Amino acid sequence: MRPLSALALGLGALSLLAQAPAEPRKAEKPRFEFGIPDKPFTSEVARLIREIGERPQVVTNLEALSDDIGPRLTGSERLLKAEAWAMDKFKAYGALNVHTEAYDFGPSWTRGHDWGRLVNLNGMDLHLAAMAWSPATKGPVKGELVVLQAQTVEELKALLPTLEGKIVLMGALPKPDPKVDRRTYYSELMGLMKDLKAAVLLRGSGRPDDLLNMTGSPVPRWGRATTPTAFLSGEQADMLTRLVKRGQHPVVEIQIAGEMGKEPVQAHNVVAEIKGSEWPDQVVIVGGHLDSWDLGTGATDNGTGAMAAMEVLRAIQALGLKPRRTLRVVLFSGEEEGLLGSNAYAKAHAAEAANLQAVLIDDMGTGRILGWPDMGQEIWRAPLAQAMAPANNLGCREIGAFTQPGDTDHWPFFQLGVPAFAAIQDPVDYMKITHHSQADTFTHVIPADLIQGAQAMAATAWEFLNMPERVPHIAPAEKKD
Known part of the structure; x- marks a missing residue:
């Protein structure tokens, strides 16, 4: 049994050594002096x-x-x-x-109380806000919603007269011609849209998470609306577009308020x-x-x-x-x-x-x-x-x-x-x-x-x-x- 006792004694000694506090290490002096921190600049x-x-x-x-x-x-x-x-x-x-x-x-x-709802189908309230300086509707306007989509300027010109008196959701419009200055192109496009005689124009916000968008001006050359116009949340604009694409004929009721000075x-x-x-x-x-x-x-x-x-x-x-x-x-x-x-x-x-x-x-x-x-x-x-x-x-x-x-x-x-x-x-x-x-x-x-x-x-x-x-x-x- 002695070898066992010696082993036990040795293990105990090791345990005691492990529990003993270690001597603190002395800080080593740096080999190089790097200087002192900058004083605040005074310029x-x-x-x-x-x-x-x-x-x-x-x-x-x-x-x-x-x-x-x-x-x-x-x-x-x-x-x-x-x-x-x-x-x-x-x-x-x-x-x-x-x-x-x-x-x-x-x-x-001055903004008024704008509201809208989908009358048929899922019956949702619509989240919208009038475009600034937009003319107001004369009370609520009700009707089937149509989506305006055109791939070319010629197609857009042909479609605009067919939309008179309708509730229109602006969809994809012609993309800029790379040969034409973008500002000139969009200015001409805005000029065409002034010929729209719709009862109401809705524009998707182009934003996520139910966020709206805003623009408008009292000055015609900067985009003063001639048709009662409102921005609609991007998600709801997408939903209405899908419904129209599937032939569901959504009927909406819209009121755009606001008062011009x-x-x-x-x-x-x-x-x-x-x-x-x-x-x-x-x-x-x-x-x-x-x-x-x-x-x-x-x-x-x-x-x-x-x-x-x-x-x-x-x-x-x-x-x-x-x-x-x-x-x-x-x-x-x-x-x-x-x-x-x-x-x-x-x-x-x-x-x-x-x-x-x-x-x-x-x-x-x-x-x-x-x-x-x-x-x-x-x-x-x-x-x-x-x-x-x-x-x-x-x-x-x-x-x-x-x-x-x-x-x-x-x-x-x-x-x-x-x-x-x-x-x-x-x-x-x-x-x-x-x-x-x-x-x-x-x-x-x-x-x-x-x-x-x-x-x-x-x-x-x-x-x-x-x-x-x-x-x-x-x-x-x-x-x-």
Whole structure:
């Protein structure tokens, strides 16, 4: 038995050793000295970036604009309230020359109670909303629904007279001819659709998850509806199309409300400045549009951009910085109805275009600013790279080799030959979810991305404000009526 006892003794000793606390290891001295952490940069642009990052007001301002004031349709009392609120903010931040500039807008429009139902078959209520500035129906309209589908322009022309007095769901229309400019093609298509004499026109939203869409204008050339028109949820548009395709003859009842103003109204752009210390007549404009559609609260289209522009001015004033050129913040209205505010501003200030150093617009939702497009102008790439450099570490480093089309407020300035840029942004859920839908609310705002966007805009604007060189202009575009 001794060998067994010796084995047991040995195992016990091992157990005791395992339970004994290990001696602490001594820290090894690094073989190389890598230096000490950087002290905070003290340049003016670095301080500007840090001010917005550490003491931002852009998020709380956007929350107030979205939740307290809410939808801001151009021509409405709520947009007037938002303009007064913005002016008070600018004045509190110490801005100079705070004012509004009026322009002729057209009649206002107020949404009414729109509704619809499928009378036969499954009897569902229809989820729809009137297209803005659409004429209203005279009470409920009832009838069999037909789907308008055409593969060619000639086929569309032949079909339109057969739809008079009917309830029409717009289906697939002719695709653009690759040999024809897309804008020209769609303009001609819209012109044809004005000949439609239907009782009601329904348009699928093209959005998922029962989301609606919105467009419209008081100006005929920007798509003013001549037929009572409403947007229908994408899922229900698909259902009705399937029913018609299977020969089920859906009968619907629709009422489109809404009230057009009896007299034309004026709309306004809000303007605020910090005067330049050396070249006050030279100007850098930063901006976004304060107006929105009325299904949501306009948080991402374009509360984010408008509040980022406001934050640029706030941060410069908070630090007491003195830009060499004048900073001008412009919060446009009428953007959603056809760039009406920025067109009016550019026209009114056309004589000053030569003194515009650059125009920076933020209008693509809550996503981070990734850079700016060169607008197809090689001569603008180097100034853009120089202006963006301080924001490179923020992720703003892309210079897009393309012309951002005329879908936002940089465009009227670009047509004057001014270096005008609309930010390239992380799309997040903007085009798929929030753009022109009832989901455009503060819930979809990403605060960190909004702050980064304000920092990137501020840094880029600061460099344009202070670089010794003038950015070259190009020849103005030929105006087309």
